[in-house]
Amino acid sequence: GAGVSQSPSNKVTEKGKDVELRCDPISGHTALYWYRQRLGQGLEFLIYFQGNSAPDKSGLPSDRFSAERTGESVSTLTIQRTQQEDSAVYLCASSTRDRVNEAFFGQGTRLTVV
Amino acid sequence: AQSVTQLGSHVSVSEGALVLLRCNYSSSVPPYLFWYVQYPNQGLQLLLKYTTGATLVKGINGFEAEFKKSETSFHLTKPSAHMSDAAEYFCAVSYIYGNKLVFGAGTILRVKS
Numbered sequence: 522g523a524g525v526s527q528s529p530s531n532k533v534t535e536k537g538k539d540v541e542l543r544c545d546p547i548s549g550h551t552a553l554y555w556y557r558q559r560l561g562q563g564l565e566f567l568i569y570f571q572g573n574s575a576p577d578k579s580g581l582p583s584d585r586f587s588a589e590r591t592g593e594s595v596s597t598l599t600i601q602r603t604q605q606e607d608s609a610v611y612l613c614a615s616s617t618r619d620r621v622n623e624a625f626f627g628q629g630t631r632l633t634v635v
Numbered sequence: 636a637q638s639v640t641q642l643g644s645h646v647s648v649s650e651g652a653l654v655l656l657r658c659n660y661s662s663s664v665p666p667y668l669f670w671y672v673q674y675p676n677q678g679l680q681l682l683l684k685y686t687t688g689a690t691l692v693k694g695i696n697g698f699e700a701e702f703k704k705s706e707t708s709f710h711l712t713k714p715s716a717h718m719s720d721a722a723e724y725f726c727a728v729s730y731i732y733g734n735k736l737v738f739g740a741g742t743i744l745r746v747k748s
Contacts, residue, residue: 525678554735563641563740564679564725577735612679614736623669624736626679 523547525627527613533633534603542598542630546615553596554614554624555588564612570596603634637661639728641739649747654698654713656742658726661707668709669727669736670700679725685709696720721746 526545534540546553555567566580570590581587585603590596600607610631614624642657660666670682683694690702696719700711709726726739 556738564727564738566735566737569735580735614679623681623684625681626671628678 525613525615525625527611527627527630529630530628531631531633533635536605536634537602539599539601540603540632542600542611542613542632544596544598544613544615544627546594546596546613547625549593550615550617550625551593552616552624553590554616555596555598556612556614557609558612558629559609567598567611600632603632605634608632608634637728637730637737639726639737639739641724641726641742643742644740645743645745647745647747648716650718651715654711654716654720654744656711656724656726656744658700658709658711658739659707660709660726660728662728662730664730665704667729668700668702669729670694670698670709670711671725671727671738672722673725673741674722682711682724716744716746718746718748720744 528543551572553570556564557567558564568588569577585601588598610629612626612629614626616624638661640659668685671679672682673679682698683692685692685702693699698713700709702709723741723743725741727736729736
């Protein structure tokens, strides 16, 4: 596609429910990032996929958070047993192998846990 | 640990005035440095980047930034602010090619008419 696509754009869920957030990176981009942006705060790194290497999961805040990526395509971020503090905008970004530090961002998924 | 500090969560300037947004990083090795901008209701987009070579880099919309190793800084400047520059600006650093980007907390730029 022309850019990084995230779905849904907005998600309201009840506390305790599981949610899945989807990211479609730009075609051919080997690297994929997930970040979280809480209201009034900066971008918090969550997880990073680079090709077939083991993902860098050092930013995942708890074991309720997990992410998968199929090859070099779609990624899904799953949050189990959501809590109110999980409310944030979840941003996905992707980049090419030769410009792996230069990330292109999606519009984000705004998650609200009520 | 990698870190980026942006001084000032909010900066307000008059239209036509100099814009200066500050960014400092912590590193013992040469970093890759980036500025991203987030306009209201839009996604983040790359403004400019420093990887190697010339320490003064120019980006879109008249912005530029200078990598100063001795000061571990990468401040963003623009000689004359426009109303359309009102946005949130994020400084980011990466230390190893292929490593993750670490972002600062962001600075919201307000431009007064």
